[in-house]
Amino acid sequence: MVYMKNCEDLAFPQEIKKTKQREEIFRILSEETEPVSAVDIYNRLAQTCGNSNFAISTVYRALGIFEEKGYVSKSTLMGGDMAYYEWNYGTHKHYAICLKCHKLIALKKCPFEHMKIETENDNFMITGHKLELYGYCKECRIEDEDI
């Protein structure tokens, strides 16, 4: 995990070789406040750089490197079949996902920060976790009073 003092410190990681493509992918990830899929990134590249010389495999490969070095975290939202990627700003984030409109709402803080969790035999060393909440956002509850 890479820790930074604040968002202004955000820069392309030194340990990863810079290329035009990786810089663009980094820019998109760093501008984004929500997890994005590889295809999202690819489409956004097509918009900004013309539908020119970017390959989807380049996106996957760059994301793979970023993830391997701990700069990006990968997750599968809503048990879906596509992976979403998000730049790691030191502290991780969790989301609540509206079951109706699929909007993501960030949690104020990680509920596990100071929590002790017991596994079956109490002999598991926990190093990380993933959490997703499901439910209904304010707007969807107002629209549909059954909820």
Added chain:
Amino acid sequence: MVYMKNCEDLAFPQEIKKTKQREEIFRILSEETEPVSAVDIYNRLAQTCGNSNFAISTVYRALGIFEEKGYVSKSTLMGGDMAYYEWNYGTHKHYAICLKCHKLIALKKCPFEHMKIETENDNFMITGHKLELYGYCKECRIEDEDI
């Protein structure tokens, strides 16, 4: 969510039409104590019933129905690209996943049972959640002292 008093109550759900294929899929799910993939189920069907007349699409369709009615929960473990399915015994389960040997270890209880979680605008109605823990199990820590 379907609540049952205990495991002996476990029976094929009345609201779903019984077929030979669905009963077999149900049996495999109910015998299994860990999440299984559609392909796992398919292979186990091939073993028990001969490699005869079962189609993988039948497995997916049955799982889809079970999930839709709330009897089965689907998840993607370890950010992988395959979905795993598990029969819902009323109370849900969480797992700790060993990053080395990939073994699953069940949590003693859900850490969210009585927890209040705040979202950004405090206007989200939480109805469910998914949690995965990562780390190292006892055996893998002993084998590899670096951990």
Added chain:
DNA sequence: GTCTGTGCAAAACTTTTGCACGGCA
């Protein structure tokens, strides 16, 4: 007959891989 579930094959979709080329030290 009607309805629903199924097997089979094909398609769709996400992700990975092989390979040749291009840029750069």
Added chain:
DNA sequence: TGCCGTGCAAAAGTTTTGCACAGAC
């Protein structure tokens, strides 16, 4: 030269879909 990243196409793997048929009511 050697190395690494890339584009392109093809492949792999998971999941879905179309269609005709079989079985139940």
